[in-house]
Amino acid sequence: MYSWSDINIINLLRNAVDILLVTYVVYKIIMVIRGTKAVQLVKGITVIVVIWFLSSLLGLKTLNWMLTYAVTYGLIAIIIIFQPELRRALEQLGRGRLFSRDTQQEDKLTNSVDAIVKATSYMAKRRIGALISLERETGLNDYIETGIPMNATLTSQLLINIFIPNTPLHDGAVVVRENEIMAAGCYLPLSESPLISKELGTRHRAAMGVSEVTDSITVVVSEETGGISLTKNGELHRNLTEERLGEILTQEWANQAKGTVAIRWNWRGKKNG
CATH class of the missing domain: 3.40.1700.10 (DNA integrity scanning protein, DisA, N-terminal domain)
Structure with missing residues (x-):
């Protein structure tokens, strides 16, 4: 039988592995878009998300409402904008190269x-x-x-x-x-x-x-x-x-x-x- 300490250790290891995998995936995505125009678009999206968070925090309802819709429908726009980068990432994944050294x-x-x-x-x-x-x-x-x-x-x-x-x-x-x-x-x-x-x-x-x-x-x-x-x-x-x-x-x-x-x-x- 597992003790509570064993369960806590298992959960801790599971969370650590989860965080490491997510970090690695994000890193690989950054490497795919590095040096392309998509980098500037990512910066712009980051600014919008930060403003959206601040508008919610400061109670700016009108601005928050506008940005909420912009973010919601912006997901479709992101897929269109990042189409070349997404296609390249999927091609690399299909060749087994996205998560391996080339x-x-x-x-x-x-x-x-x-x-x-x-x-x-x-x-x-x-x-x-x-x-x-x-x-x-x-x-x-x-x-x-x-x-x-x-x-x-x-x-x-x-x-x-x-x-x-x-x-x-x-x-x-x-x-x-x-x-x-x-x-x-x-x-x-x-x-x-x-x-x-x-x-x-x-x-x-x-x-x-x-x-x-x-x-x-x-x-x-x-x-x-x-x-x-x-x-x-x-x-x-x-x-x-x-x-x-x-x-x-x-x-x-x-x-x-x-x-x-x-x-x-x-x-x-x-x-x-």
């Missing part, structure tokens, strides 16, 4: 790092200017919309071709999301920091500017010197070697994006477990 995607991310390092090294030796911004937690859709949509798989050959001088897309930034080039010729915000060296041009100021307002990582190749620089969290790292660039991208971008294990980068730019 090792294939992790391989693509590490291959993307390799492609960026190879392309950057090639352009640096030939003094071809380049500006590559890598999306992390904060979505870069506002900047993607200023460029030319590409939605192409990231390869070193494609990156090099984009930044060849006097081509239509070379003057601007390339925005990368995981293993995909989202757009080229994008406009990034210029930093107004007085601490930036006067010898640095527009590319470096744009790289600093986007790193000050987002958590993205941006790689710059100087057209004048061929030097490789990287910006993150409002910091500028200059004169990077191929090896150092690969290490930073792996530690700060690929690992952060998918939670992969640490990968060391040797002088050839290849991955070591």
Whole structure:
């Protein structure tokens, strides 16, 4: 027979498992909509719900009545608005990928790092200017919309071709999301920091500017010197070697994006477990 203490322990474990499962499901839903326009819609819905709660708490009957109907019928609107995200989540669930680690995607991310390092090294030796911004937690859709949509798989050959001088897309930034080039010729915000060296041009100021307002990582190749620089969290790292660039991208971008294990980068730019 179970004692009261045994029953309480069972109930406690059941509640703990229940909370953990709900938390994990919410986390996975957030990961599905991350970096999409749905994030902004979620923020708007959150504001409406907060106002609805406050109106009820403060006794604002008319406002509460309006918001009650808005929330009630808004459930149908949410299904319509979030249709692409819901379809993607159901597709992943059907493949058994929603609640599992996508090792294939992790391989693509590490291959993307390799492609960026190879392309950057090639352009640096030939003094071809380049500006590559890598999306992390904060979505870069506002900047993607200023460029030319590409939605192409990231390869070193494609990156090099984009930044060849006097081509239509070379003057601007390339925005990368995981293993995909989202757009080229994008406009990034210029930093107004007085601490930036006067010898640095527009590319470096744009790289600093986007790193000050987002958590993205941006790689710059100087057209004048061929030097490789990287910006993150409002910091500028200059004169990077191929090896150092690969290490930073792996530690700060690929690992952060998918939670992969640490990968060391040797002088050839290849991955070591």
